[in-house]
Every structure is written in C-alpha cells, then in structure tokens.
Amino acid sequence: MKQTIYEQYELRVERKQKIRHYEAFWANRVLYILVPVGHLEDAELVELQKLSDYMIRTHQDLYVSSFVKNKNDSYVTEIDDRKMALFRMPYDYSSRKLVIGKELALFHHNGRAFPEKVSSINRVGQWKSLWVKRIDQMEHFFREKIRNNPVDVFDTLFVESFPYYLGLTENAIQYLVDTELDDTPMMNDAATICHHRFTDLSWQQSQWMKLPTDWIFDHASRDLSEWIRSECRKGPDMDPMKIQSFMKDYERVSSLSSFSWRLLYARLVFPVHYFECVEEYYTSGPIADKKWHEDRLKAILNSSDLYEKTLSDFYDIVGVPAKTYGIPVLDWVK
Template identity: 25%
Template structure:
C-alpha cells in the first residue's frame, strides 16, 4: 500500500496501519486514510461537490484527495479506494448532540438526483416489494426470518401509511430544510463515520435522529430519554418533522439491516433473537414516544399502538 500511495498521490506515508479494510497513516502530522469504495460510482461526483462545499464553509469533514490523474477513485490490487485527509482527532461513539451539531452546519437546498433520499414512501415501497419476493423464494433456508418477517413488513407498511398521510396533509415549512444525512446511523457509528463523505446522502434532519434513537433503544438505551429531551430542547421541530420522525421510528430498520447482513452471509440468523425479544418492549417505547410527542404536537395516533395505552 505504501508504494501505491507514493505512486498515485506523491505522498510519503509514515507508519501505515490497517484496521479492517481501511489504511491509516500520517504525513507531516496530517492524518490520512485510504478507504475502500462503498458507493455507486455514479454518486461520486455529487459526493465530491458536497465535500468541497462543506470544506469551503470551514466545516471540516474528511477531505477527498484526488490522485495524480485527478480521479476520485484509485484501483489498487483490483480494489477501488478513495484517499481522505482527516481532521477528526478522536474516534468516539456519537451522541445525539453530535448529530445536531452536524446538521446545523449542513443545511442544503440541493435536490441532487443521486443523493436525495427524502422520498421515503417510494424507497420503502420498493424495498417491501423486493423483500417480499425474496422471502417467498427462501423455502426452509431461513426459518426464523420466515416466522417473523410478516410482522416487520406490517410495521413498515404502517410507517409508509403514516408518511403518506403526513405528506398529503402537510407541507414542509422553512425549518424542514434538507441536510446532509447519512446512509445509516446505528450503534456502531463513530465521529469518524459521521464526517465520512462516503456515508453522505441528502434527507430531512429527522432521518438521522430517528435512526439514532432506534438503534440506541436496542443496543444502549441508557440516558436515551435525556438525549431525546436534549434533542427537542435544541431543535424547533415543525409538526411535519415530528410526524416524519414518528413515521421513521415505526419503520424497522434495525430488523431489515440485520436481515440484509444475514442474507449476505455476514451474520447468523440466530442474531435476530436479540431484536425479536425486545420487540414488545419497543412497542411500549413507541407508545411512550407517541405520548411524549402528542403533549407538544397534534400528531395522529396509530390505532393498534394506542390500544396498548
């Protein structure tokens, strides 16, 4: 890797170390890392433009470094990589204040075809159709998925309906601007990930917040309500945003992400037990969230949930 970095970037790295598939090094006390490409190449120019715009605003996300041929991607040993300069000095796990700070600096008026993921209904409906077809082909290969899948598809359909009703009844106001968001905020997300342009998309700010809340509930719910209170103290959410946040809390990303990892051979199907065992508790949490939000905003109920109250 050292020779490739010298050849393609005219940099002389010191003390390269590898963690997972990422290579880290310093040049004159400046931090760099070489990251395997994890995005469709059609998205790269849009990501690069977002990166430049944020850096020009002095918001120090990781900086994409072009190679000698002025290309974003460098293929090394048949693997495509992107080189970044990093300004992050520590790689702690994130909290909700980190997300709020990031979003307050990344509002955008862009409606980029490749990065804009704000049409949740279309994305979720397509995902449901794909997953339902895929599960219908399993036979007995994944018995636990087959046993639990209909429940989580039902949750997803609830989320879709709630989102549809919100977008039909309300329009975003000036506080509902799009921001730079992330493909996924989960229990593994660190500051390093938060500032990594290869994770960037464009969406409403409640996307990252709701994903954080969901994964925090399942994997580390200590202080979760304190963080939720902090989030609402530091944000002036519109009714539109609050309804979209609740819709996204209904959507079972935590199940579908694990499902994908199981199908791709990265996780064992038995890992689903952890999620399934907590599902009734999560329903109670959704009731609590609904009560919390309805004290501040006139949000519509989800009938089967409110029957639990």
C-alpha cells in the same frame, strides 16, 4: 498498497492503523484513511466531494474529512482491484467535549444552506417508494422460501417472523402517507446532509470524524430516528434519559415541527434493522458466518416486545405532547 499510495499521491506511508474497519496511515504527521467507493456512482462521488468541500470551506467544520486527488486529478484510485478514495483526516480535536445532539443540529443547519441542487444522493420524498420496493422484494423472497420449505435455522426464523414485520412496514407506510397528506413542512424541514445510518459510532471513534461516504441528502429526521433506533436496540440497557437529552440538545439549536416528529416516528416504525439483517444474510454468500447472522436475527426478534413498547411510549420518552401537536400514535402499539 504503500507502493500505490506513493505512486498515486506521492505520500510515504509511515505507520498504518485501523479506523473503524478501514485502512488508515500516517504520512508527514497527517492521518489519511482509505475508503472503498466501488458501490458509489461517479455522479454520487462528485456531489459528496462538493458537500465535503462546502462544509470545510464555508462552515469551517473541523471534523469533516477532505477528499484527496491523485496524480491523475481524480478522487478515485484502483488499489488491489478495488475502487478507493483517499481522505485527509481532520486534526485530532478529541480532547474537546462535544455534545452530539447539538453538533448534529448544527451540522444539519449548515447542510441546509448548500447552494447547489443535489440529485444523485437525494432521498427526500422517496421513502415511500423505497420502502414499498423493499417490502415487495422481501415478500417475493418469503413466498419462495415457503414454497421450497425452510432449510436452516435462519430460514425458519425468517419465515415465522416476516408476517409481523410486513404488518409493521405497512403501518409505517400508512403513517408516512398520512403525515404527507395532513401536515405541512416548515423551514427546518428542508433537505440537508444526513447519514445512511447515524449512530453514536458515526462520529465518535477514537476521534471525531465526519466521513463524506457516510452521507446522503435527506430530511433531518432520518438521522434522529436512526440514532434513536440504535439506542432502542440496546434492549434492557436502553436509557430513555439519554434519548431525551439527545433530542433536547438538538432542539436547543433547531426545533422540530410536528411534520418532523411524524416523519421521525414513521421511520422508527419501519423495521429497517430487520430488513438489513435478512438481506445481509441472503447476500453474504456461502462463506458467511451463519451462526453470527442467526444470533443477530434472534436478538432482533427477542427484543421486538421492548421495541414495540418504545414505539408505544415514544412521544412520552422524548417529552412531546402528541395531542397538543395533533400527532397521531399507532393505536395497536398502545
């Protein structure tokens, strides 16, 4: 790796370290991070690079990592048969105390002003088709498992739990469809830079870092709902006050329309954490740590009552008068 870095970027690796699960190193008192990008299309990388450059140049966002070109004027380098991108990490401003809700609202506000069309990483208006495709694939898989009989603990847990999560998904899709039919998007509902899965750990590692390969172009409620989901999944350790203050901090900068609140709720009802757990188990191959996956699924299933209660009390937790806004709540969770 050191040799390739020197040949491709003319950087001498002085000291290596791990950031998240990525390789990082120091060179000339600057921290760099290597990120696998084999899962991204070239067009997606081009858009992510443009967004990164825009946030750094136009909005002077100190925390956005910047793409580094190699000697071939490319942002992608082959290292150990893997496509990698090198990022220059921001300077360490971790001593500055940042409020995550407020920082996310500013990030979304700035991202909305991006002047070019985004298509490759755009997910706005696609939630329904993506959810339907996902549930169809898993339903097909579920029928196969029943036909062949479950062979291990994970199979059994999946077969027993899937009908419940199928119902939850159908509720989420219907809620989303009703929202798009009954409500009207406002200015702040325009697409912006979001994250595939935004949690407390997305930025706040040992230092604040916004990594472009985490990004997707979508409605801001994606990030809000995924952050809330990660808090809800803490089970008995969930702190409703933390969720409330996060949303208040966000709304001090950027207020949410009833359309936003309803999209946020629809996404929270959609059990993406369950889908990801099942999909990762069945695609991880024979060397997977079965026990780890089993425990992960058991934890999701054991916390389903608590998660349902959060859905039931959601608008009370975040302090939104749903009736005043004309926002429907799922009857059955009540």
